[in-house]
Amino acid sequence: MKEAIGDATAVGRPGRGRRPAARESILDAIRASEPLSRVELAAITGLTEAAVSMTVRRLLDEGLVVETGRAPTGGKPRTLLRLDPAARLAVGVHLDRDVTTFVLTGQTGGVISRLARPAPPGDLLPHLADGIGTLLAASGVVRARCLGLGVVWPGPRNGNVRRTPGADIPAAEGRVPGLPDISHFSGPGAPSVSLSTEALPHASDDAARLRGWDAPPHLRGWDADELGRQLAEENGWPVLVENDATAAAVGEYWVARVGPEQAFAALYMGSGIGAGIVVEGRAMRGGHGAAGEFGHVCVQVDGPECWCGSRGCLEVLAGPRTVVAAARADGTAAAEAGLGQSAPRSVTADFAAVARAARAGAPRCLALLEDSARYVAAAAESVVNLLDIDLVVLTGPGFAAASFVYGPAIMRRVQPADHRTWHRSATVTVSLAAATASATGAAALVLQSHLRR
Known part of the structure; x- marks a missing residue:
């Protein structure tokens, strides 16, 4: 029997009831802020300098950590430590x-x-x-x-x-990517596009009903x-x-060197919309492993039915499938995006085509994305307020293609209340590794x- 790989929820810091092992705390601190000296590690982890020295010695012997020069301090120079990227x-x-x-x-x-x-x-x-x-x-x-x-x-x-x-x-x-029954964009500046339910997969279809x-x-x-x-x-x-x-959130946590003390959300847009949440270095799962269903936050109480059985979900109102369906149903938007008479490719590819057209100044495609972004921004604000999030990273192919619309919309929605009322500053940024984050x-x-x- 192969050795168990462990608890997948642990990203950095351990959960309640388990004291962090010295090696885990030290390795995670170096990962987040390398290079660090032993004195800095003691301050960050709360371990004694003796405990840090003993643990670092073992990590050096194992080849997990390497010494990488010295930092001038005004007194005795301190040896700096970093992880060996190829050790594991x-x-x-x-x-x-x-x-x-x-x-x-x-x-x-x-x-x-x-x-x-x-x-x-x-x-x-x-x-x-x-x-x-x-x-x-x-x-x-x-x-x-x-x-x-x-x-x-x-x-x-x-x-x-x-x-x-x-x-x-x-x-x-x-x-899960949603299968919208009805998609209707409305609001200031939005295109007047209402999609027929006959043109789209129904939530009552076998695939949607079962899965x-x-x-x-x-x-x-x-x-x-x-x-x-x-x-x-x-x-x-x-x-x-x-x-x-969740995988994208963990990837961003490691690649972006997010500190374990931060509350961090990765909003992921592929063919649907999801969220991975990391708080105090741990990926949040919820009671049944279903935390982070960002696409099923209700943004319209009497909105269209979603495949999940609820109504007014973010994904069915503003997800990539809905944007693409709206673009194909609007002759002008379809022409702007080059969708025209072509057969549907993938949701991701067609959404990217809409985004490219919008970036180039195509008004109908831009209006579709802006209306979608209003809903996404409102839902993102709820996540930030509910979990007191410090950092929001937009990742996945959808946001990689259209962050120029969604990023500013989320910042406009989140930041005013942050500064005026909650006295915090949530940062919104776009992933530098959206293609590989998951x-x-x-x-x-x-x-x-x-x-x-």
Whole structure:
């Protein structure tokens, strides 16, 4: 039996009731703020200088930490410490609807190697095996150096606990692309577009009724757990399966060097909308692993029905599927975005086309995005207020394409009340690694589990 990989909820700091191990605290502090001296580590972690010195000595012996010069202090120079990026490695795979992204990640969160391939029309396992093999070969890394595999599953999962050989990880309910019945944009400056329910998939269709999710061909018939089990058997690694929004939050937490004291939200836009929340270094899961369903925040009490069974959800009113459907239903917007008579590609690709047209000054496409952004900004403000968020990062292909509209809209909504009433300053920023954040986060969760050993 392979060794368990640990609790996937732990991103940096431990949960209540568990005192942080000295090595975990020190490694996470260095990750967030390297390079650091031993004196600085003692101040950050609250450990005694003797405990820091003893733990650092062991980490140096293990090759996890290296000394990297000295910092002038006015007295005796202090030796600085950083993580060795290549000391621990993990592979992350993001199974998107259209593209599979493979990354090899070191313990600092940096992407050592990346590979993107079109999603396969059929057999998934050979596709993954070949991609992982190519990734490692291109990096000159042997399998034995990798601690495990993190997989981003784009669809829903049932149950509270998911296990694969070598893993013991609470599952997160996947953030699911919505299938809108009715989509109507309204409000100042919005285009007058009302979509017919006959032109769109209904929430009563089999896929929506059973899962709320129309699985892409290469994932049909697969269950996240079974995929994890088979990948563990084939690769001999522990396998962790995570949803895209939470994985993206973890990826941003590592890559952006977010401090463990910050309350941090990654808003993820792909073909749907989700959120990953990290508070005090821990990914929030909720009682049933379904926390972060940002797309199902109600933004219109009597709004259209969502596939989830509720009404007025953000995703059905303002998600990428709704924006694309509205653009295709409006002849002018469709022409601006080059959608015209072309067959629908993917939601992500068509949404990017709308965003490109809007950036170029196309008025109808810009109006569609601006109306969507009003709803997204209102929902984002609720998240910031509810959880006292310090940092909001926009990530995923949707925000990568259209952050020039959504970013300012969210800032305009969040910042006035922050300064006037709550005396805080929530920062809104756009990911520098939106294309790989989810895959990096899945790999980072594998690496994080080993920081605690």
